[in-house]
Amino acid sequence: MTGRPWLGCVADDYTGGTDVAAGLRRSGLSTALLFGVPGPSTAIPDCAALVVALKTRTAPAAEAVAQSVASVRRLADAGAQRFYVKYCxxxxxxxxxxxxxxxxxxxxxxxxxxxxxxxxSPEHGRSVFHGHLFVGDRLLSESSMRTHPLTPMTDSDLRRVLASQTPHPVGLLGHDALAAGPDAARRTLADLRGSGVRHVVADAVDEADLEVLGAAAQGLRVVTGGAGLARALAGTRRAGSAESRPARSVVPTGLPSGPSVIVAGSCSAATLDQVARARAEFPSYRVTPATSDDPEEIWRGIRAWLNGHVGGGPALVYASATTEERAATQRVFGEKTVEILEGLLARAADHAVALGARRVVVAGGETSGAVVQALGITSVVVGEEADRGVPWCLTSGPDPIRLLLKSGNFGAPDLLVRAVNTP
Incomplete structure (x- = not known):
């Protein structure tokens, strides 16, 4: 490896990786993004922040641990001084x-x-108060995440959730300490450390709170959270230092040229709205077992449709579905539903690229991971954001692909339409 990043970040899914990379870049750090555990010979460009995006959020815990630790070791070998664990x-x-x-x-x-x-992530309506996570003005457990098909969240108390996952003490850095400023927050952290508390859940209801946390966390070598805290942590670096040199890599607008394809798998409310907007604008193909319970027969239908539509304007292939539609699909595919749908969508993206697509827009974290792996993409240049936390990325090589990976809950209702219509 070459280059010596100040910050090494490990994200638990691919859209989480692009989200945090966008935030770090927005804070002025030149940022490189890798997909999958980097090998010992992986070349790293000169950068201030290096993000490794994994596909571990829904993996078995032992596998998630092994990949995360291996990535941290590679980041340490690359010279990283500080480390960030990024989750949703x-x-x-x-x-x-x-x-x-x-x-x-x-x-x-x-x-x-x-x-x-x-x-x-206040900019996305996520806040923590008294250790409870809110989505907008509702507790997490009362939001659409309660019925998420892969990772349902039925408890909003982050201390209680975390306590079920670790044998170590869990404490709280409350809003009162944040309101008193970074020194008070640091004293609270020191008091909790003195009491043997390893994991400190922190409140944050707005960007000012995140800035206080970023300053208070300067004494911690390892920090964890969403993209908001990572951005605040990066923002505390001294202006003009080697670690805060400006991001130089920008995806050129209008490049590369070629057909566009949208692949959507997320069933979040935001993505369903975005898919509905895209369906009203572009030809679309829904991946469903309504006509066959054989995935290979479904694939033949997808492939034939792509053959007739890629190159004739933006094309949409989607498996995003309402709760009722999802239940109907699960009755056919059972416990392999997610695996089958991800596989079909990934094959669709790969086939579209083989047909000439050079702008690939993907909705959903798990879907993004499957698509990136199917395309064999291992690294990208992080560019300007289409929406907050949703940056354009450019692959390397003689025939690059312009790639946008969107977390299910992110983006304005017209994001998918804008993504394929904007030069």
Missing amino acids: STFDSTAEGNIGPVVDAVLDELGEDQTLLCPA
């Missing part, structure tokens, strides 16, 4: 809990005894 702003993982085990393993690997945990 809704703090979701598997029932066994990947957040606690991964954070514990990273702390153990680096020999650290305390970290902050704060998934708050």
Whole structure:
């Protein structure tokens, strides 16, 4: 590896990786983004922040731990001084809990005894107050995340959720301490460390709170949370230092030229609205077992449709569905529903690229991971954001692809339409 990043970040899914990379870049850090655990010979460009995006949010806990620790070791080998574990702003993982085990393993690997945990993202309506996570003005457990098909969240108390995932004490850095400023927050962290508290859940209801946390966390080698806290942490770096040199890599607008394809798998309310807007504008194909319960027969239908539509304007292939539609699909495919749908959507993206598509827009974290793996993409240049937390990325090589990976809950209602219509 070459280059010596100040900050090494490990994200638990691919859209989480693009989200945090966009935030770090917005804070002025030149940022590189890799997909998958980097090998010892992986070349890293000169950058201030290096993000490794994994596909571990819904993986078995042992697998998530192994990949995360391996990535941290590679980041340390690359010279990273500080480390960030990025998870979703809704703090979701598997029932066994990947957040606690991964954070514990990273702390153990680096020999650290305390970290902050704060998934708050005020710009996306995610806030933490008294240790409870809110989506807008509703508790997380009363939001659409309660019925998420992969990672349902039925408890909004982050301390209680985390306590079920780790054997170590969990404490709270409350809003009162944040309101008193960084010094008060640091004293609270020190008091909790003195009491043996390893995991400190932090409140944050607005960007000012995140800035206080970023300043208070300067004494911590490992920090964890959403993209908001990572951005605040980066913003505390001294202006003009090597670590805060401006981001130089920008995806050129209008490049590369070629057909566009949208692939959507998320069933979030935001994505369903975005898909509806795109369906009203472009030809679309819904991936469903309504006509066949054989995935290969469904694939033949998708492929034939793509053959007739890629190159004739933007094309949409989607499996995004309402709760009722999703239940109907699960009655056909059973426990393999997610695996089958992800596989079909990934094959659709790969076939579209083979047909000449050079702008690929993907909605959904799991879907993004499957598509990136199918396309064999291992690294990208992070460019300007189409919406907050949704940056354009450019692959390397002689025939690059302009790629947009969108978390299910992110983006304005017209994002998918704008993404394929904007030069």
